[in-house]
Amino acid sequence: KSQLFSGGSKLTIGTPLARINLRTEKNLISELEWIASVEISRNWLSGKIGVRIRERIPVAVFAAANSAPVSTSPRYLASDGVEFSSPRKFENLATISLGKKSLAQRREVAIFVANLPADLVEALTGLEISNTGVILMQSDLLKSGKSGLSIIWGAGNSAADVSVKSRVLKGLLALPENKKITEIDLTIAQSPIVR
Incomplete structure (x- = not known):
């Protein structure tokens, strides 16, 4: 979590969906060397952002x-x-x-x-x-x-x-x-x- 925020992540509970740049967030998470892959999606109807991470083993x-x-x-x-x-x-x-x-x-x-x-x-x-x-x-x-x-x-x-x-x-x-x-x-x- 602290690694993301030090990189400028805007993924926090309560942040308006429109203010989240999915590509930027994906790039920030992908830069963490222990992450093998990441998928981020936005659901306007439910008001949620989904983040799926696969870590390196x-x-x-x-x-x-x-x-x-x-x-x-x-x-x-x-x-x-x-x-x-x-x-x-x-x-x-x-x-x-x-x-x-x-x-x-x-x-x-x-x-x-x-x-x-x-x-x-x-x-x-x-x-x-x-x-x-x-x-x-x-x-x-x-x-x-x-x-x-x-x-x-x-x-x-x-x-x-x-x-x-x-x-x-x-x-x-x-x-x-x-x-x-x-x-x-x-x-x-x-x-x-x-x-």
Whole structure:
């Protein structure tokens, strides 16, 4: 609410309908980074304005930098690769650790997550990118109750690379002999390594 009013919103109870510019209000609400979409409608007969908001839902949270102030809001990552903060607190999310803690690595992780199939995003329990750009994903894909499955994706993954490596991963997990594995290296999709 305070974010809207600091942006100049006129949406308050009792404001005459004719004084509300729906396009301006929609733009103000859309600028809030935790909002995925917004619809605003005016009903002259009932005298009401309807606001429908869909908030972004995070799949992961960036690990706090050691130098970050305690009051800093956590930065979340949605499945579509959008990074945002939210007035809500989310728990039990995968943690993203960045080797270089650079903007370039944040973008690389966002693009990687946006290109992952939904079932792999859902199984994500941790994501790490090394100083050299190698992505290591922790997941509960095996649902064995153990510490999980580590998946090394390599560095510089394009959307096509992620798609191919995801299919290879699913194929490997479907094999009965791979039910007890703890690590898969997909750096080279044509010759994955299973441990």
